[in-house]
Amino acid sequence: MDIRVELTKTPKEKPTDENNLGFGHVFTDHMFIMNYDKGQGWHDARIVPYAPLELSPAAMCLHYAQEVFEGLKAYRTADGSIQLFRPEENFKRLNVSNERLVIPQIDVDFCIEALDKLVSIEKDWVPHTDGASLYIRPFIIACDPFLGVRPADSYMFIIILSPSGAYYSTGLNPVSIYVESNYVRAVKGGMGFTKTGGNYAASLIGQDEAHKQNYSQVLWLDGVEKKYIEEVGAMNIFFIIDNEVVTPALQGSILSGITRKSVLELCKSWGMKVSEKRITIQEVADAYDSGKLQEVFGTGTAAVISPVGTLKWGDKVMTINDNKIGSISQKLYDTMTGIQYGKIEDKFNWVYKLKN
Numbered sequence: 001m002d003i004r005v006e007l008t009k010t011p012k013e014k015p016t017d018e019n020n021l022g023f024g025h026v027f028t029d030h031m032f033i034m035n036y037d038k039g040q041g042w043h044d045a046r047i048v049p050y051a052p053l054e055l056s057p058a059a060m061c062l063h064y065a066q067e068v069f070e071g072l073k074a075y076r077t078a079d080g081s082i083q084l085f086r087p088e089e090n091f092k093r094l095n096v097s098n099e100r101l102v103i104p105q106i107d108v109d110f111c112i113e114a115l116d117k118l119v120s121i122e123k124d125w126v127p128h129t130d131g132a133s134l135y136i137r138p139f140i141i142a143c144d145p146f147l148g149v150r151p152a153d154s155y156m157f158i159i160i161l162s163p164s165g166a167y168y169s170t171g172l173n174p175v176s177i178y179v180e181s182n183y184v185r186a187v188k189g190g191m192g193f194t195k196t197g198g199n200y201a202a203s204l205i206g207q208d209e210a211h212k213q214n215y216s217q218v219l220w221l222d223g224v225e226k227k228y229i230e231e232v233g234a235m236n237i238f239f240i241i242d243n244e245v246v247t248p249a250l251q252g253s254i255l256s257g258i259t260r261k262s263v264l265e266l267c268k269s270w271g272m273k274v275s276e277k278r279i280t281i282q283e284v285a286d287a288y289d290s291g292k293l294q295e296v297f298g299t300g301t302a303a304v305i306s307p308v309g310t311l312k313w314g315d316k317v318m319t320i321n322d323n324k325i326g327s328i329s330q331k332l333y334d335t336m337t338g339i340q341y342g343k344i345e346d347k348f349n350w351v352y353k354l355k356n
């Protein structure tokens with residue numbers, strides 16, 4: 001499929017202060033769109049000026065949440081070239097989400113080509129500041145103007161880009177996390193393993209409760225027994241207990257993070273003992289009490305590695321590693337960002353360099 005390009009006649013002023021970009025506020029000049037119609041498949045691929053969409057108020061995504069999304073970043077290296085981190089993993093995962101939400105499959109190679117072309121057109125928007133990046137948001141929405149409940153016959157696949165600041169402007173500060181034991185986010189058989197807005201809608205109330213108690217994020221427990229650890233809002237979670245790297249196994253209710261997968265591969269390559277298994281919050285508390293809980297950190301594209309300094313479960317408040325970043329968390333952060341920004345050798349072949 002050809003990609004038609006229509007460039008804007010009114011390019012926007014690019015942000016001059018890259019340290020104050022924050023996350024997700026600023027959008028670039030162009031976006032990629034393609035449409036899907038039953039009987040026709042995906043068609044009309046185009047890069048056009050960034051603008052509001054024309055959408056019926058009856059569009060099915062607005063009523064029944066048939067939508068999926070992805071999140072990745074473009075990084076500028078020291079020599080000015082631009083690269084992505086494992087983009088094929090994002091588009092493969094989008095197809096996993098598509099399948100669960102009865103949305104048609106996309107062609108992974110074509111989507112990478114489209115993204116390459118879009119980012120190349122917008123390359124001046126990729127920040128130069130260390131730690132800043134161009135956040136990439138691909139998403140698909142159901143568009144039929146219809147209030148009945150069924151999978152839609154028409155969709156839009158869109159990619160928008162947002163220059164974003166360094167997640168940690170003042171070094172890697174540990175976050176405080178509140179273990180939610182009332183609400184649940186997902187259950188096995190539900191949509192927990194997909195990246196879809198509905199999962200986030202279900203999580204807002206827990207986030208709100210955490211904020212009220214002065215914690216920054218929520219750690220979710222399993223939806224049935226509220227005993228097994230699942231994941232943090234938009235991050236997978238890791239524990240280092242007695243020199244073993246432990247993370248909840250993928251059993252259908254948590255997202256298969258690409259950062260999670262990369263961290264597991266890195267730790268294995270360093271000869272560390274690594275296990276993906278069911279782990280209860282009680283086991284974590286016991287490890288804490290016996291002095292064996294060495295480090296806790298979250299993993300996700302936005303923060304890469306987010307050290308956890310405090311973990312509150314009911315009345316129990318655990319302070320991890322003196323509320324400082326642990327040595328393994330730091331080494332993982334340095335290695336991951338080193339590869340992403342082209343500062344250290346990419347032994348795993350994770351980096352995708354723009355072709356256009």
Ligand SMILES: *Cc1c(COP(=O)(O)O)cnc(C)c1O
Pocket residue numbers: 071195231232233234235236255256257258259260299300301302
């Ligand atoms: C996106 C996301 C993650 C992190 O996945 P990455 O691929 O590492 O960015 C973790 N949990 C949830 C619920 C997410 O939506």
